[in-house]
Amino acid sequence: MSSDSSRLRQLAVSESGFVFDPLTGHTFTVNAAGLAVLSGLKAGLDVDAIAASLGASFEVEGGEDLRRDVDDFVLRLREHGLVK
Amino acid sequence: MRPPCEAVVAVTGMNATDNPAPGVAVCRSLRAVPEFRGQVVGLGYDALDPGFYAQGLLDAGAILPYPKAGRLAMLERLRALRSELGIDVLLPTLDSELRAVAASERELAELGIACFVPRLDALAAAAKARLPELAGRGGFRTPDSEAVGHAEAVRTLVDRLGLPLVVKGVFYGATIVHSEADAVLAFHHFAASWGLPVIVQRYVAGEEYNVAALGDGEGGLVGAVAMRKMALTDKGKGWSGVTVDGPDLLRTTGALVDALGWRGGLEVEFLRERATGELYVLEVNPRFPAWVYLATGAGQNLPWAYVMLACGEPVPELPPYRVGTQFVRISLDQIQDLSTYGALSASGRFGSVGVRRAS
Known part of the structure; x- marks a missing residue:
């Protein structure tokens, strides 16, 4: 799954996981894993690279599950109009 | 002076x-x-x-x-x-x-x-009942709507615009109706409360945004701040809100102020259609909104600019406002x-x- 990250780069994201969309005024909260996925997407990484990075950062195994979780997260972002 | x-x-x-x-x-x-x-x-x-x-x-x-x-x-x-x-x-x-x-x-x-108030012709042109005409002049969208003077016309509009509909008083108040019977009831309520006409508008599902602004009377915008309400009272009034970066909101406000040659404070109510992202102007209020202190807090003191203009003083260019500035009202x-x-x-x-x- 690929994503256009231009909208994501407009988001204001705090270290605690509070997210503000300056175009719509919407706010969200994400946990540490969500924060890592957001950072990866904003940096332009693809889903595989983000899943691998999550596996390393959080010391978890199960590449397929991780990839599916990242895909789900991207779908949620799409529902909010944050990725195309 | x-x-x-x-x-x-x-x-x-x-x-x-x-x-x-x-x-x-x-x-x-x-x-x-x-x-x-x-x-x-x-x-x-x-x-x-x-x-x-x-x-x-x-x-x-x-x-x-x-x-x-x-x-x-x-x-x-x-x-x-x-x-x-x-x-x-x-x-x-x-x-x-x-x-x-x-x-x-x-x-x-x-x-x-x-x-430093609007001219009478601009006030009349910004009235709810004349919004479609103003939209044509200003080049912006407004939901299909009609000003009606009798209940039978409401029934015709239910057929033409479909349900739900928004029924509005000529000066104040709006309600969403889901049946012809409710539409007629709302017509009588607003006719009795505020007189005629009553405005019947196509319902557009989406998110509401508001802009507080000040026009210089010559078609220019002195300042404008866009906001999304974060919490509403049971009367639908904003109890919390946050400034947003809305280039199209400000552009449309500028077009509207230009079309009217607006002089003084105003609030423009917008709706962004959820399905299409299209922007609609719902209403133009001919004065500053109750949340105008948010604009001040975000960097644009529009009431002070009003005082300067009323005194005949030039207003220095206002700074861009800070996006992400929030207000929360308190009792x-x-x-x-x-x-x-x-x-x-x-x-x-x-x-x-x-x-x-x-x-």
């Missing part, structure tokens, strides 16, 4: 309940100006209007005759207040006052009271003795502006 920083500014709309008038927010904006050494007079319609009791807000306050008493009654009261309090600038904040003030601008100027109890209430009840006025008197 005194310079703006020394002016005695009278602000209407001291009601500040859960459906607040903008007066308190306007006065707070004036108090936020470091160089302002003038005085602030609150004008309201009831001795218990909460703004009269806000500590540190007003130097004086006075009761006005209700707008239904007519323009001449308002003028007579303002003439007396000019003499008693030396009012230099009047900043009306209620829709119901605007027509009378706009029609009296020359007489007020002769009294020595300056204001609190104000404690004092009965002196303010007593003075307002007995003489219709409290406080004093000291040595300042009309010359």
Whole structure:
């Protein structure tokens, strides 16, 4: 799954996981894993690279599950109009 | 005319309940100006209007005759207040006052009271019933709507526009209806409350945004701040909101101000359709909104710019506002003795502006 990250780069994201969309005024909260996925997407990484990075950062195994979780997260972002 | 920083500014709309008038927010904006050494007079319609009791807000306050008493009654009261309090600038904040003030601008100027309000033709053109016509002139969208004068026309519109529909009073109030029977009921409610016509509008599902702005009277925007409401009261009034980066909101506001040659404060209510992202103008309110202190907090003090323009002073370019600035309203109890209430009840006025008197 690929994503256009231009909208994501407009988001204001705090270290605690509070997210503000300056175009719509919407706010969200994400946990540490969500924060890592957001950072990866904003940096332009693809889903595989983000899943691998999550596996390393959080010391978890199960590449397929991780990839599916990242895909789900991207779908949620799409529902909010944050990725195309 | 005194310079703006020394002016005695009278602000209407001291009601500040859960459906607040903008007066308190306007006065707070004036108090936020470091160089302002003038005085602030609150004008309201009831001795218990909460703004009269806000500590540190007003130097004086006075009761006005209700707008239904007519323009001449308002003028007579303002003439007396000019003499008693030396009012230099009047900043009306209620829709119901605007027509009378706009029609009296020359007489007020002769009294020595300056204001910066829309021209009568612009006020008429911005009315709800004429929004589709204005949309054509300004090049923006507004939901299909029609001003109707009898219930039978509502039934026709139900067929044409489909359900749900939005039914609006000519001056105030709106309700979403889901059946023809409810539409007719709403028509009768708004006709009885506010008179005719009643506006029937296609319902557009989406998110609401608001812009507070100030027009220079020559088609230009002095300033504009966009906001999304984050929490509403049961009357649908914003109780919390946040400034947003809305280039298309500001662009459309600019087009509207240009089309009307708008002079003074205004609020534009927008809706962004969820399905398409298209932007619609829902309403134009001919005065600053009750949340205008958010604009001040975000970097654009629109009420102060109004005072400068009313005094004939040029307004320096306002800075871009800070996106992500939030307001959260609060209810609190104000404690004092009965002196303010007593003075307002007995003489219709409290406080004093000291040595300042009309010359």
